[in-house]
Amino acid sequence: MNAAPDFTVDVYQNEYLSQGATEVNAIVTVTATGTPMMTSPSETAAEVIIVDCSGSMHVPRSKLLAAKQATKAAIDTLRDGVLFAVVAGTDEANVVYPRSHDLVPAGPRTREEAKNAVDRLAANGGTAIGSWLRLADELFGTRPSSMRHAILLTDGQNMHETPRQLAKAIEAVTGHFVCDCRGIGTDWEVKELRTIADALLGTVDIVAEPEELEADFRAMAAGAMSKAVADVSLRLWTPQGAAVKFVKQVEPTLADLTGRRTEFPPRSGDYPTGSWGSETRDYHVCVQVPAASTGEKMLAGRISLVLPDGQVVGKGNILAQWTDDTALSTRINREVAHYTGQAELADAIQEGLEARKAGDVETATAKLGRAVKLATETGHTDTAKLLSKVVDIEDARTGTVRLKRKVAAVDEMTLDTRSSKTMRVRRKSPES
Amino acid sequence: MKCPNCGESAGTNDRFCEGCGSNLLVTRTPEGGPLGTATTGTCVACGGTNLSADGFCEDCGRAQPGGRDRMESDLGVVTGISDKGRRRARNEDSMAFGTTAGENPTVVAVVCDGVATSDRAENASQRAVDEALAVMLEAAVEGKDADAATRSAVARAIEVVTALADPSVPGTAPSCTYVSAVVTATDVTVGWVGDSRAYWLAPDGARVLTIDDTVATELVAEGMSEEQAMAVHQAHALSKWIGADAGQIEPRTLTIQPEGPGLVLLCSDGLWNYLPEPSALVEALPGSPVDVDPTRAADELTRVALELGGHDNITTVLVPFPPNPERTRSEG
DSSP: OTTOOEEEEEEEOOOEEETTOOEEEEEEEEEEESOHHHHSOGGGEEEEEEEEOSGGGGSSTHHHHHHHHHHHHHHHHSOTTOEEEEEEESSSEEEEESSSSSOEEOOHHHHHHHHHHHHTOOOOSOOOHHHHHHHHHHHHHTSOOSEEEEEEEESSOOOSSOHHHHHHHHHHHTTTOEEEEEEESSSSOHHHHHHHHHHTTOOEEEEOSGGGHHHHHHHHHHHHHTOOEEEEEEEEEOOTTOEEEEEEEEESBOEEOGGGOEEETTTEEEEEEEEESSEEEEEEEEEEOOOOOTTOEEEEEEEEEEOTTSOEEEEEEEEEEEESOHHHHTOOOHHHHHHHHHHHHHHHHHHHHHHHHTTOHHHHHHHHHHHHHHHHHTTOHHHHHHHTTTEEEEETTTTEEEEOSOOOHHHHHHHHHHTTBOOOOOOOSOOO | OBOTTTOOBOOTTOSBOTTTOOBSSEEEOOTTOOOSBOOOSSOTTTOOSOBOTTSBBTTTOBBOOBGGGEEEEEOSSOEEEEEOOSSOSSOOEEEEEEEEOSSSOOEEEEEEEBOTTSTTHHHHHHHHHHHHHHHHHHHHHTTOOHHHHHHHHHHHHHHHHHHHOOTTSTTOOOEEOEEEEEEOSSOEEEEEESSOEEEEEOSSOOEEOOOOOBHHHHHHHTTOOHHHHHHSTTTTSBSOOEETTSOSOOOEEEEEOOSSOEEEEEEOHHHHTTOOSHHHHHHHSSSOTTTOOHHHHHHHHHHHHHHTTOOSOEEEEEEEESOOTTOOOOOO
C-alpha cells in the first residue's frame, strides 16, 4: 500500500533488573502518522452496518427509531465510493440494502436508497448474533476491499443460537473485519458483546439513551473512514529461552492479545492490531527471560509492525540489564506502573461485578472496594463516579465500601463496559 | 623501507607515507578510540553467529560488547585491554599507546580513568590519552628528555580536558586521572595524576612506581597510619585530577633503570583494587614477567578482575622491558 502511514515505536521501561530477576515489563507506544484519507483509494474501504431488528427493539418504540436515525447518520458519513451494506438481524440475518447479496459503492443515489430501506425496517423476531456476523462476512467477501469495518447494534442477549454457535461464528470471521459493538438498553449481555469486540479488534460500549445513538454511529463510521491501513500486526521477537507472559493493548482500550499470537519462526510472533489511521496506541509487553549474571545486558524483546504486504516497519528494543545497584533496579517506570494500575482497576471492576451478580457479597465488596481505592489513587474520576452508583463509598482512600442494595442495571452495565477504557499516561520525552 | 600501514615503499628520510599518509616514524593506536562494535562475529554468550546491526545476538539476545565496552589493542611492543567491567554502564577508561620505528624504539603508553561523577568522563579520558600520547611520541622522535616530555604531555592533557568543560554547568566538568610510561632500552619514565598506577613487574623487585593522589595517601604522607587513613571518610577520593575544576596541578614523575627484563604495567583502579600488591600481580600472570606473552597476560589480568567482581572499568596496558621490536602483534 502506497498510502500506508509511517509507524514509530517508542519503548518505556526500567531495563535494570536485580540479580536473578527474570521478568521484563515495557510499555510500547506505537504511533502512526500520515494523512491517509486523502490519498488512499476509497474503493478499498467497506462498511457493513448490522441493526438488531428483534421484537424487543419496539420496547420502548424509541429504540428502533433511534437505531434507524443512527444508521442513516452512519450512511451519510460514508465517503463516496466506500462499499457498504445494511443488515437487519433477528433470529436470522437479512440484507436490507442493497437488494442483491452484495456491497455497493456509496454515492448520492445509493445513500438515498439505503436510507429509504432503513426507514422501512420493522422489529420482529429473535436474536442470533452469530448469523449476523456470518452474513456480514459473506458480504465483505463479495468484493475485494482492504479495510473492512462493521458496526453491530443489539438490544438483547443472544437467545436464538447456542453460545457454541456464536463462538464458532466469531471464530469463523475473526481476522476478516473489524467490528465495533454497541448495546442499547439494558437487556444485552456485556460479556457477550465484549467477547465479539475483543475478537474482532473493535470497541464495546453501552448506549443508555436512544438519542445518543446517532452521534455514536456517526463517530464510529467517521473513525472507520479515517483508517489508512488494515490488518497491521505487532511483531514481537524474543530471545531463545524467553517466554512471552502477555501482550496487551492498554490504550485507548484494554485488550489482551496474548492468545492471538501467530508464530513467525524462528523467534517471533505476530499479534493482530486491526486497522490504523493517524493514531497512537500503547501496549504492555511482559517477557520472562533467562537470568544472566550481574553486569550483563540483553535484548529481551524487539517490537516492529508488519503491514498487510509483509513490509516490516518501525523498531523498538526492550532491554534487560542486571545490576546489584538497587537504586537502579527498584526504580519504578511510570508508564508501566500507570498501565499496570489501569489493568488492575479494570480487573477489579469486572471481577467485582461478576461476584455481585453471583451473589458473592464478600468478594464483590472486596473487589469493588479495591477498584474505588485504585480509581481514587490514579485520578480516574469518571470511573470513581460510575463506581459510586454501584457501591456506597465510606472511605475512598482505603477502599472501604458497601454494596448498594439497589443498583440500576444501566449503571452497572455502564461501569462494566467502560472499565476497559483507559487514560493515557502523561508523557515526558522517551527515556533512552 | 616500506610503510607498515599500507606496504607502499618509502624513502629513508620520509616522515609520512606517500600512499596512505600515515606517520612512518611512529605507530600508534587510532585516535578517538575504537569505532563500532568490537565483535568477532560470534555471540559472547551462546556462540551463535546471527548478530544484529545494533549489537545484539539474534538468538539469545545478549548484548555484544561494542565500541568502548571492550577495547583491545596490540602493537607488539606494547599491548592493552580496556574492559567495561561488570557493574558500570559505560567504559570511561581510555588507553593509547605507540612506538617509534626502528631497531631501538621508544615505547609510550597512557591510561586515563574518566572520573565517573563527572560529565562525559569517557570523552575526557579519550582526549587526554590521545593528545598526551602525541606529545610524547613527537618528543621521542626528536630524542627529547622523557621526563620533560611527560610533563608537557600532562600539560597538554589538562588543556584539552579543560576545554571540554561547559561553563554553564558547574560542578560536572569532565575530568580524569592520568598515568603514562616512556620505555626505552635503558629507562622507564612514569608520570601520573590521580590514582591510576604504574607497576614494575619482575621476578625480583616488583613494585608500585606511582603514589596515588588520594586523600588517604596524603594523610599517610603527613604521618597518619595507613589503617587510620583508610578509615577516613572518602579515603579513596582523589586529591588531584585532570579537569577544568582541578586547579593548577603538576604531575609527579619517576624514572627507573631496571637491571633486568620485566614488564611495565599501567592500569586503572578497576584492576589494582583487586590486586594491589605487586607480588599478587606477578602471581596472576600466566607466566614469568620476563618472557610471558603480554597479550595473554593482559587478558588474564582482566579476566581475574572481572571474576573478582569487575566493579569498575578495567584497563591494563603492558610494555615488556626492554622493548623488543621483533615481537609481532598477535592477531585478533
